[in-house]
Amino acid sequence: MxxxxxxxxxxxxxxxxxxxxxxxxxxxxxxxxxxxxxxxxxxxxxxxxxxxxxxxxxxxxxxxxxxxxxxxxxxxxxxxxxxxxxxxxxxxxxxxxxxxxxxxxxxxxxxxxxxxxxxxxxxxxxxxxxxxxxxxxxxxxxxxxxxxxxxxxxxxxxxxxxxxxxxxxxxxxxxxxxxxxxxxxxxxxxxxxxxxxxxxxxxxxxxxxxxxxxxxxxxxxxxxxxxxxSQRAALQSATLLAVGVYLLFVSLAGYYVRYFGGDWGRAFQLALLFAALLLLGMLSLSGSMRARFRVMVGKHFFSYRYDYREEWLRFTNTLSSQDGFAEMGRHVVKGLADMVESPAGALWLKDPTERFFAQAACWHMPASSATEDADSKLCQFLLDSGWVINLEEYRSLPRRYDHLDLPVWLVEVPNAWLVVPLATGSEMTGFVVLSTARTKIDVNWEVNDLLKTAGRQAGAFLGQMQATEALLESRKFDAFNRMSAFVVHDLKNIIAQLSLMLKNAERHRDNPEFQQDMLATVEHSVERMRQLMMQLREGATPIDSPRGIDLGGVIRRIQAAKAGQGRHLEIDLIDKVVAKGHEDRVERVIGHIVQNALDATENGGRVWVRLERQGDHAMVEVGDTGSGMSPEFLRERLFKPFQTTKPAGMGIGAYESFQYVHELGGKISVDSAINVGTQVSLLLPLFDAGVEMGADLDSERMHEESK
The missing domain is CATH 1.20.1070 (Rhopdopsin 7-helix transmembrane proteins)
Structure with a gap:
């Protein structure tokens, strides 16, 4: 020194x-x-x-x-x-x-x-x-x-x-x-x-x-x-200790590699150090490795698996960090999945008609068009028991679930593991299907209780969000009604102007200047009314009861009307069927779907209508080879008011068609892909003359008795 x-x-x-x-x-x-x-x-x-x-x-x-x-x-x-x-x-x-x-x-x-x-x-x-x-x-x-x-x-x-x-x-x-x-x-x-x-x-x-x-x-x-x-602190401490032990082992191995490696010792030592750091980075970024480590720490160092304060704060923050209903659905799935180290999941919610459950959001899981009827055995079991269904346990011990019959679509979901019900009070808002965990987890009473409690909180959040969206839609309809009042006021002015012109026509019918002015006024009035009609659609509900409708005749009239507009519509009337409904409204619904298909298809593309009988329903399929719609639009915006893909549309037609078809007891399903085309399947109940006549007689008798 x-x-x-x-x-x-x-x-x-x-x-x-x-x-x-x-x-x-x-x-x-x-x-x-x-x-x-x-x-x-x-x-x-x-x-x-x-x-x-x-x-x-x-x-x-x-x-x-x-x-x-x-x-x-x-x-x-x-x-x-x-x-x-x-x-x-x-x-x-x-x-x-x-x-x-x-x-x-x-x-x-x-x-x-x-x-x-x-x-x-x-x-x-x-x-x-x-x-x-x-x-x-x-x-x-x-x-x-x-x-x-x-x-x-x-x-x-x-x-x-x-x-x-x-x-x-x-x-x-x-x-x-x-x-x-x-x-x-x-x-x-x-x-x-x-x-x-x-x-x-x-x-x-x-x-x-x-x-x-x-x-x-x-x-x-x-x-x-x-x-x-804190379990998180214990996990981080254990991770730090493991990394330290790993680095100590690498240092010791590096010393002996250099000691016995001769002239190549330093090169081997550097290669070992690089490989060890690369392996450490891979292990640190591995989700399954982190999941195994968390389970190991919770299992061997704590009497309870979860830090409930930490879990609840994280889940609440996850639910609160949403931007719209669709995002909230994904956050619900992710929050529940993180509790059990699941890498994927999907959410099924009750549709507005409350007749079935459909997929509303998915997180790292493929989108599914499968639906589950609200009165099915699966939904009734989830509602009555409030249990979390462990599909692995169900396959080995089905008697624990009272021999519940699972729907085919759920069995076919890849790596499906847990079904978590989302309930508010005595009603079920939806359910979440989670994929198999990254590591082996024993789904015991603690896991079940946590998921059930979190599911109730998520159900309350989703119910509140649905109520909020319904309120927003109501406000939009209020705005629409106010706009209608303005349009009616403008129509009244146009009618007054035309009425005045007709009164003067008797006196000035031979006056060329008056005739010229009258033509200009009529042309101007027609243009104004056409612009007003582009903003509104007639939506009055008919007061008469549904009747039998010849769907073949309705489709032929639509074909003739479109031919007059210069567009070709292919029709394939396989069966002659009579459906139940109001002829003018059914024709308007099918015409609206056909017009959407024509608008989405350029000249040279195909638009077709196929009619056939399917059980107790008539199926009208309208297809095209047009621009199509994205999965996000189908899942989140289609059939909702004021949602449209048209630059000048208001999104009222599809919503009105959806509501009317479901009022009749029918169903609308859509299959679409971007730049491939769209197929809309419309199911309408068949008309039974005997049943409908009996219902009409009962209605008339009750009406006469009430007088």
Whole structure:
């Protein structure tokens, strides 16, 4: 060691020994009873001894002081371990009944201290037969620095937020010193030599810890901690420990690769280091690996699997961070999936007619067009029992579910695992199908209770959102009605203008100027009315009861009307069927669908209508090869008021058609793809003359009796 290096070492370790000695004297002079104060005093004493031994070695160069400094360094770590472990023990714990987590940490600390002590004894005795003892000393010192970081991180994350302000300087000081030691000993282990510059200033680094410890001591008032054990903190601490052990193993392996690798040793060492870091990054980014680690920590370190406060705050924040109804559906699925480490899921909600459930949102799961009737066995079971259906358990023990028959579409869902009901009061809003978890999870009573409770909260959120959307739609209809009033007012003015013109026509019928002005007025009035009619559609509900309708004749009239407009419509009337409804409204519904198909299809494309009988219904299929619609539009906007893909449309026609068809007891389904085309299947109930005539007679008799 040169003269400048000796001077730096003398000042560095001398300063550390003096500062820690002064701190120990201060603690002894103002002695306060309590295990925490005694632990801090012992740590300060061992730090002072370590600094004095380093100073003696720098002044004399005697190896006995170097050995004493190494032993004092070991006990210095032991003193800080003792202090940090005492801080980690909650005030309510008794000394004879420490938490299992604290006992485990104490065991690791004692093991590291004993290994370090044995390694130093081996160095003193010169035992080099099986393993270089100095390598073991450095390896143990590196491990002690890593474990010190684990204890510091555990302390900082487990204290209550109001006490974290007091403990923060202590954690910063000790954490910085441990990080410095981590660098020093990892460098020594990798390159088989101690960095002289880092070793010389080590005393300065550790002396800087004292002011921060003093600040924490003043803030903390006898170190009365309030420990709040968190599963997330335990998981992060376990992760940090695992990473530290992994890096220690890689460092040891790198040393032997370089030692036995000859001329290629350094190249092999660098390749091993790169491969190890790449593997660590892959494991850190693996969702399934994180899931297994969380399950392992929750299973072996806690009596309950979940930190309910943490889970509830996260789930509530997930539900609250939505932008619209569709986004909220995805957030509901994701929130429930995160509770059981599921990577995918989908949400089925009751449609506006409350007759069936359809998929409303999906998260990493393919979209499905399957629907489930509201009165099906699956829905009744979910509503009556409120159970979470475990499909894996159902396949092995179906008797636990009263031999429930699952629908075919649910059985065919890839990797379907859990079915979680979403209920509000005595009504079921929907249900969520979750995919198989990333890791093996025992779906016990705790998991079931958490999912059922979260499902009820999600059902309440969705019900509130549906009510909000209904209110918004009502407000839109109010605005539409106000707009209608303005249009009616304009129509009244036009009628008044035309009426006045007709009155004057008797007197001025032979006046060429009047005739010219009359033609201009009529042309202007027609143009104004045409513009008004583009804004509105007649939506009056007929007051007469449904009658039999010849759908073939309706389709032929629509074909003839479109031919007059210069558009070709292919028709295929397979069966002659008579459907139930109001002829003018059914013709308007089919005509609206056909017009949409023509608008979406350029000249040269095909638009067709096919009619056939399908059981107790008549099916009218309208297809085209036009631009199509996206899955998002089909799922979230189609058949809702004021939603349209047309630049000048108002989105009233499709909504009106949907409502009227369902009033008749029919159904509309749509299959569409972008740039491929659209197929709209319209199911209408068949007309039964006997039943309908009996219903009409009963209606007339009740009407006569009421007079």
């Amino acid at each position: 040169d003269a400048s290096g000796e001077a730096i070492t003398v000042w560095s370790y001398g300063l550390a020994g003096f500062v820690y000695a002064a701190f120990a004297i201060y603690l002894a002079s103002g002695w306060r009873a309590g295990l925490r104060n005694r632990a801090l005093f012992s740590a300060a004493v061992f730090c002072a001894l370590w600094g004095m031994a380093g100073l003696a070695y720098a002044l004399t160069g005697q190896t006995v002081f170097l050995a004493g400094g190494m032993l004092a360094d070991l006990f210095r770590y032991g003193g800080w371990y003792f202090f940090l472990l005492v801080l980690l023990v909650p005030d309510s714990s008794r000394e004879d009944r420490l938490p299992n987590r604290i006992r485990w940490l104490v065991g690791v600390a004692l093991a590291l201290l004993l290994i370090g002590l044995a390694a130093q004894v081996m160095v003193l005795l010169g035992m080099n037969d099986f393993f270089p003892p100095m390598r073991l000393v450095i390896f143990d010192s590196l491990a002690m620095a890593v474990f010190a970081l684990v204890l510091i991180e555990q302390l900082f994350r487990n204290v209550s937020p109001d006490w974290r302000w007091g403990i923060k300087p202590l954690c910063i000081g000790l954490g910085g010193a441990a990080l410095f030691d981590l660098y020093l000993f990892s460098d020594a282990l990798l390159f088989s030599r101690v960095d002289a510059d880092a070793f010389n200033i080590r005393g300065f680094v550790h002396a800087l810890v004292v002011p921060l410890v003093v600040v924490s001591a003043v803030r903390s008032k006898d170190w009365k901690t309030r420990i709040v054990l």
